[in-house]
Every structure is written in C-alpha cells, then in structure tokens.
Amino acid sequence: MSEQTVLWHKANNIGWITINRPSVRNAINFEVMEKLSALLNTAKMDDDVKVLIITGAGSKAFCSGGDLSAFHSLKTEEEAFGMLSKMGDVLDKIFFFPKPTAALINGSAVGGGCEIAAACDIRLARAESKVGFIQGKLGITTGWGGGSYLLERIGQPEAMDLLYSSSPVTAKQGMDLGFLQYVIKGSSKKETERYLKRYTAQPLSVITSYKTLQLSRLDQQKIKQNVQHEIRRCAKLWASDEHHRRVEAFLKKAKI
Numbered sequence: 001m002s003e004q005t006v007l008w009h010k011a012n013n014i015g016w017i018t019i020n021r022p023s024v025r026n027a028i029n030f031e032v033m034e035k036l037s038a039l040l041n042t043a044k045m046d047d048d049v050k051v052l053i054i055t056g057a058g059s060k061a062f063c064s065g066g067d068l069s070a071f072h073s074l075k076t077e078e079e080a081f082g083m084l085s086k087m088g089d090v091l092d093k094i095f096f097f098p099k100p101t102a103a104l105i106n107g108s109a110v111g112g113g114c115e116i117a118a119a120c121d122i123r124l125a126r127a128e129s130k131v132g133f134i135q136g137k138l139g140i141t142t143g144w145g146g147g148s149y150l151l152e153r154i155g156q157p158e159a160m161d162l163l164y165s166s167s168p169v170t171a172k173q174g175m176d177l178g179f180l181q182y183v184i185k186g187s188s189k190k191e192t193e194r195y196l197k198r199y200t201a202q203p204l205s206v207i208t209s210y211k212t213l214q215l216s217r218l219d220q221q222k223i224k225q226n227v228q229h230e231i232r233r234c235a236k237l238w239a240s241d242e243h244h245r246r247v248e249a250f251l252k253k254a255k256i
Contacts, residue, residue: 003020004020004035005019005020005029005031005032005035006019006020006035006036006039007057008033008039008042009019010032010046010048010049011193012193012197012200013048013050013051013200014022014049014050014051014052014053014193014196014200015042015043015046015049015052015053016053016055017036017039017040017043017052017055018030018054018055018056018057019036019053019054019055019056019057019062019063020057021057022056022057022058022060022061024056024064024067024069025056025060025061025063025064025107025108025208026056026058026061026062026063026064027063027064027065027066027067027070028063028065028066028067028087028112028174029066029067029070029071029082030043030070030086031225032189033086033087034092036090036104037089037090037093040052040090040093040094040097041093041218042101043097043099044097048078048111048209049099049202050099050100050200050202050204051099051100051101051102051196051199051200051207052097052099052100052101052102053101053102053103053104053111053192053196054094054101054102054103054104054116054120055103055104055105055106055188055189056106056107056113057128058104058106058107058186059106059108060107060108061106061108061109062103062105062106062107062108062109062112062113062116062117062129063109063112063113063116064086064108064110064111064112065110065111065112065113065114065115065135066083066111066112067157067249068247068250069251070196071083072244072247072248072251074238075239076095076239077235077236077238077239078160078235080143080234080238080239081231081235084143084144084235084238085231085232086233087112087144088143088144088145088227088228088231089131089203090144091115091116091119091144091145091146091149091227092145092224092227093097094116094119094120095119095145095149096215096220096222097153097211098208098212098215099124099204099207099208099211100121100199100207100211101119101120101121102120102121102122102123102124102192102196103116103120103122103123103124104124104125104184104188104189104192105117105123105124105125105126105129105131105180106125106126106129106188107126107129108129108130108131108132108168109125109129109130109131109132110130110133110168110205111132111133111134111135111138112135112142112143112144112146113145114131114132114133114146114150115133115142115143115145115147115149115150116144116146116174116243117131117179118146118149118150118179119145119146119149120151121214122181122182123179123180123181124174124180124181124182124183124188124192124195125174125180125182125183125184126171126183126184126186126188127171127172127183127184127185128171129170129171129174130151130168130169130170130171131168131169131174131179131180131254132162132166132167132168132169133146133147133150133168134164134167134168135234136163136164136166137166137246138243138246138247139237139240139242139243139245140234140237140238140243141163141230141233141237141247142163142194142230142234143230143231143234143235143238144231145227145230145231145251147159147163147230148226148230149223149227150163150179150225152161152218152223153178153179154177154178154179155178158177158178158179160180161177162177171183182195193232200232210250
C-alpha cells in the first residue's frame with residue numbers, strides 16, 4: 001500500500017493538513033493538489049475545526065513548490081496554465097478560507113512553498129527555517145497566485161524585495177519583513193498549538209465572524225483577477241527556452 005501524500009489530523013479544535021512527501025522536500029504534484037483541495041473542503045465543513053494549519057512532513061522542508069520532475073514535461077503555455085490554475089484554485093481556497101489559517105514552516109519554504117504560506121493568514125516558522133520566492137532563478141514568476149497574496153499580506157516594498165531578489169531569507173529576516181508572525185524555538189507542533197490556543201479558546205461563531213470581517217475589507221474580485229493575470233504571466237514564461245534550460249540544469253545538478 002502506497003504512503004499517503006497528504007495527511008489529515010484533528011486535535012484540540014485544530015485541523016492539520018500535512019504534505020507528506022519528505023523524500024522530495026514535500027514537492028507538489030497533481031495528486032497532492034487534489035488531496036489538498038478535498039481536505040480544505042473537509043476542514044471548512046467541520047465545526048470541530050476552528051483553526052486550520054498547513055505544514056510539511058519531516059524537519060527539512062515545509063514545501064519546495066512544484067515537483068519539477070513531474071512538471072518539466074509541460075512545455076507549452078497552455079499545458080503550464082492548466083497545472084498552474086489547478087494549484088491556483090487550491091490557494092484561492094486557502095486565502096478565502098472562512099476560518100483562520102496558519103502555515104507551520106517546519107523547514108525550508110521556497111518557490112511555490114512560499115506561495116502556499118503567503119495564502120495563509122499567519123506564518124509560524126522554526127528558527128532555522130529559510131523562506132524564499134526563488135522562482136526567478138528558474139526563469140519564471142510566482143504562478144499559483146502567491147505574489148498577489150504576498151502583496152496583500154505585507155508592505156509593497158518588502159514584498160517586492162522578496163520577489164525581485166528571488167533569494168531566501170532567514171526566519172529572523174522573515175519576521176523583520178513582516179512575512180513571519182512567530183518564530184518557534186521548541187517542539188514546533190506543541191508550540192504552535194500553544195500559540196493558537198488563544199484562538200481556539202473562542203467560540204467558532206466569534207472566530208468565523210472575525211474572519212468574515214477580515215475578508216469583507218478586501219476587493220475579492222480584484223484579487224481573483226490579479227491572481228488570474230499572475231498565473232497567465234507565469235504560464236507564458238514557463239513556455240520560454242530560458243525556463244526549460246534552467247530547469248534542465250537544476251535537475252541535472254540534483255542528480256549529481
């Protein structure tokens with residue numbers, strides 16, 4: 001029996017979604033996308049869940065983004081757009097989720113992993129974690145909507161610095177930029193539960209009312225529009241020779 005690629009666990013009014021592909025740094029493939037989407041629906045409908053946490057299995061990586069070995073076969077703009085849109089729908093569900101969401105960054109979060117984290121309401125990270133929107137190093141941009149969500153989460157200069165540089169930063173730097181809200185020094189899951197106990201102590205009706213207040217302040221149609229444009233721009237770059245050349249070099253280096 002094959003191992004589950006995404007795990008679901010519920011305890012103390014917290015729903016845990018864990019991307020369970022540690023051997024490939026919890027990279028996203030089509031199966032993971034489908035399971036994430038289904039579990040988001042499960043958590044949304046479960047009144048025992050007051051807060052949703054997304055994390056990665058193991059201690060090395062939260063998520064390394066898209067599985068390049070699986071997606072490098074997508075060569076054209078339309079092929080890329082289909083894949084990017086599928087994960088874009090998952091991030092849309094996270095960003096507009098009716099309950100608070102948190103990313104527990106248990107290791108490195110790079111590329112699409114940072115996009116998932118940006119879609120969450122808050123981000124907690126282990127002290128040794130690094131985060132980075134490194135897509136530029138592969139000749140593409142954020143392609144799941146993460147750039148748009150990042151600009152909703154933190155100040156524009158700080159967001160653009162992360163995007164333009166395509167470089168990872170430390171947990172401390174992530175805190176200084178406003179991307180991270182809390183740095184964990186002990187047992188990540190226990191400390192996360194302690195941190196979020198302030199939320200789960202409140203009635204679900206209070207939690208969801210405040211989340212509605214938060215979402216009602218946003219121009220949701222504009223955000224969704226921005227995300228679609230972002231996905232399309234990434235799809236165009238995905239089809240470029242520059243991107244394919246950089247991915248081939250990366251995969252060749254990974255095999256050494």
